[in-house]
Amino acid sequence: MMEDEEQMRIRDETETYLVNLRRMVYLTIMSSVDYEEAGHKLLKIKLEPGQEKEVCIMLIECCSHERSYLSYYGLLGQRLCMINKVHQENFEMCFVQQYSMIHRLETNKLRNVANFFAHLLATDALPWHVLAYIRLTEEDTTSSSRIFIKILFQELSRHLGIRVLYKRLTDPRMQDDFESLL
Numbered sequence: 001m002m003e004d005e006e007q008m009r010i011r012d013e014t015e016t017y018l019v020n021l022r023r024m025v026y027l028t029i030m031s032s033v034d035y036e037e038a039g040h041k042l043l044k045i046k047l048e049p050g051q052e053k054e055v056c057i058m059l060i061e062c063c064s065h066e067r068s069y070l071s072y073y074g075l076l077g078q079r080l081c082m083i084n085k086v087h088q089e090n091f092e093m094c095f096v097q098q099y100s101m102i103h104r105l106e107t108n109k110l111r112n113v114a115n116f117f118a119h120l121l122a123t124d125a126l127p128w129h130v131l132a133y134i135r136l137t138e139e140d141t142t143s144s145s146r147i148f149i150k151i152l153f154q155e156l157s158r159h160l161g162i163r164v165l166y167k168r169l170t171d172p173r174m175q176d177d178f179e180s181l182l
Contacts, residue, residue, distance in 0.1 A: 035076040074119030081125035118155030
């Protein structure tokens with residue numbers, strides 16, 4: 001009888017811990033005075049391996065719900081990417097995921113998400129090879145994805161300037177990544 005009880009383990013499949021983690025991340029992001037404080041507090045949260053992605057998802061989610069884009073979110077995302085490569089990889093996955101579901105976002109959310117990723121790209125917090133995921137053809141884009149791409153590149157040109165952006169896009173080392181764009 002005692003052996004059966006030892007072998008039986010209770011597993012919580014309600015994802016209560018995940019909900020609590022997201023709540024903690026949300027409250028940390030929303031209650032911090034500035035991005036540096038938020039970054040410091042987020043890095044202090046004890047995360048299991050693989051849960052870092054939840055921080056990235058919640059940051060993008062909070063950003064998308066604002067009335068207009070706040071650079072706070074871009075600066076916080078940049079800080080997380082610069083401190084830990086795991087966050088950078090997670091933001092890469094989030095870029096792919098967000099772009100694949102961009103048609104589900106209303107225009108304001110779409111604009112905020114495009115501004116967020118433009119900030120990460122312009123500051124080199126996110127590697128430019130993520131743009132290889134974008135296929136710029138009539139069949140592969142929707143009106144929402146075209147709006148996203150337009151805002152993304154407008155913000156990149158605003159951050160970098162048109163000359164620097166042109167140099168980046170025509171850099172021979174990056175041509176494989178930009179083939180689907182140009």
